[in-house]
Amino acid sequence: MITCPYCFVKVAPNNIAFRCMGTSGRSKGCQTRPDEALGAFRGGPPPVLPPVFTVKRPGRRAVCPHCSRETAWRVCPSCHSRLPAEYCANPGKIVALVGAKHAGKSTYIAVLIHELMNRVGEELDASLVPCDDRTIERYKTDFARPLYGDHKLLPMTQSSGTVPRDPLVYLFTRTVRGRLRSRTTSLTLVLFDTAGEDLRQREMSELHLRYLNAADAVIFLLDPLELPGAQAALTGAAKERGGTLANDLMSDQLDVVVRVTELLRKSDKGRLAIPAAVALSKIDELRESMERQSALHRTRDPIGALDLDDREAVDEQVRALLHQWQAGMIDRYLSQHYHDYALFGLSALGAVPDGETVARSGIRPYRIEDPLLWLLYRFKMLDGRRR
Numbered sequence: 001m002i003t004c005p006y007c008f009v010k011v012a013p014n015n016i017a018f019r020c021m022g023t024s025g026r027s028k029g030c031q032t033r034p035d036e037a038l039g040a041f042r043g044g045p046p047p048v049l050p051p052v053f054t055v056k057r058p059g060r061r062a063v064c065p066h067c068s069r070e071t072a073w074r075v076c077p078s079c080h081s082r083l084p085a086e087y088c089a090n091p092g093k094i095v096a097l098v099g100a101k102h103a104g105k106s107t108y109i110a111v112l113i114h115e116l117m118n119r120v121g122e123e124l125d126a127s128l129v130p131c132d133d134r135t136i137e138r139y140k141t142d143f144a145r146p147l148y149g150d151h152k153l154l155p156m157t158q159s160s161g162t163v164p165r166d167p168l169v170y171l172f173t174r175t176v177r178g179r180l181r182s183r184t185t186s187l188t189l190v191l192f193d194t195a196g197e198d199l200r201q202r203e204m205s206e207l208h209l210r211y212l213n214a215a216d217a218v219i220f221l222l223d224p225l226e227l228p229g230a231q232a233a234l235t236g237a238a239k240e241r242g243g244t245l246a247n248d249l250m251s252d253q254l255d256v257v258v259r260v261t262e263l264l265r266k267s268d269k270g271r272l273a274i275p276a277a278v279a280l281s282k283i284d285e286l287r288e289s290m291e292r293q294s295a296l297h298r299t300r301d302p303i304g305a306l307d308l309d310d311r312e313a314v315d316e317q318v319r320a321l322l323h324q325w326q327a328g329m330i331d332r333y334l335s336q337h338y339h340d341y342a343l344f345g346l347s348a349l350g351a352v353p354d355g356e357t358v359a360r361s362g363i364r365p366y367r368i369e370d371p372l373l374w375l376l377y378r379f380k381m382l383d384g385r386r387r
């Protein structure tokens with residue numbers, strides 16, 4: 001079974017569909033026509049494309065039954081989105097990223113992708129390649145250009161009910177050096193930037209439900225500035241910046257965790273098996289309020305593996321913080337509902353933004369890759385090491 005990374009419908013390999021190549025150059029093929037299924041999924045007028053067909057035993061290529069041209073253009077039978085060849089070969093893990101409104105999800109995605117392509121990619125001997133043209137385009141226009149180009153904070157993510165949104169689909173490939181020989185392992189990372197607003201609606205959309213249902217792992221982002229108990233512990237400017245959304249129902253941090261957990265639960269019994277990484281975002285805001293020596297504010301050694309001692313220290317410290325902030329409920333709730341969850345603290349920007357722009361010191365992410373390293377370790381794509 002593979003999950004379509006666009007509409008998140010589960011597709012049996014035998015049901016993968018094809019799109020005819022149509023007419024190109026001197027080769028004659030089927031005429032283009034409006035694709036209603038794709039139009040309905042993406043919103044707006046149906047795109048005009050050659051027709052979609054199915055065959056008995058689909059392989060990498062198929063012959064169009066109408067015009068006899070061969071095609072390698074594989075599509076999802078449900079939404080008719082193109083299925084990248086790499087994705088069909090490596091039907092990877094879908095990581096759901098969720099959090100309340102304003103928790104920092106979009107910023108996190110923007111910076112995480114940048115880091116995986118640069119610093120962290122180097123450390124892990126890994127490459128991150130976009131699987132389709134829309135991923136390249138969307139990352140550039142919606143994330144990289146505003147944040148890295150114009151140094152502007154990202155706008156609030158629009159509800160998927162008003163604008164159609166595509167997930168970002170990347171192939172993450174790592175070279176794992178063994179004692180005798182190296183091997184490569186891949187993971188398809190499907191990041192869907194949800195609007196915090198959408199996760200709180202009573203009637204969550206079909207698309208969101210399928211997304212959560214298809215998730216192999218979940219990352220929860222919690223905004224420490226909006227945790228009620230954290231208010232008292234904040235000092236300096238962070239104190240003023242916190243709690244501004246207190247009356248906004250969409251910004252309740254725990255609500256989103258509970259809501260999503262209920263939806264992830266396919267049967268009522270036992271704790272959930274999917275790994276959950278729970279991260280305090282914007283940890284830069286807390287620096288002033290905490291001791292410098294804290295595990296959270298120590299930089300991680302780039303050892304190309306998961307540092308298990310460091311992991312435990314950070315987990316402990318975040319747990320202690322939650323309890324100190326009277327947000328221990330979150331920890332208790334997680335332990336009741338997940339077999340495997342881990343606590344993190346990270347900062348995508350690395351510094352408090354300056355109004356609507358990023359701090360003058362630039363974007364200096366801090367421990368942003370930690371949840372992903374832990375998940376890679378869980379997926380057996382990364383070793384764990386003791387000091």
Ligand SMILES: Nc1nc2c(ncn2[C@@H]2O[C@H](COP(=O)(O)OP(=O)(O)OP(=O)(O)O)[C@@H](O)[C@H]2O)c(=O)[nH]1
Nearest residue numbers: 101102103104105106107157195196282347348349
């Ligand atoms: N100090 C600090 N502030 C951050 C950081 N990341 C995000 N923020 C702040 O949080 C705001 C919201 O971030 P977004 O990434 O847009 O949040 P979101 O979760 O995508 O919000 P919705 O799209 O509304 O669901 C930003 O405008 C910043 O002001 C960070 O690493 N440090």
Ligand SMILES: [Mg+2]
Nearest residue numbers: 105106156157
């Ligand atoms: Mg957003």
Ligand SMILES: [Zn+2]
Nearest residue numbers: 004007076079
């Ligand atoms: Zn689909």
Ligand SMILES: [Zn+2]
Nearest residue numbers: 020030064067
């Ligand atoms: Zn044809």
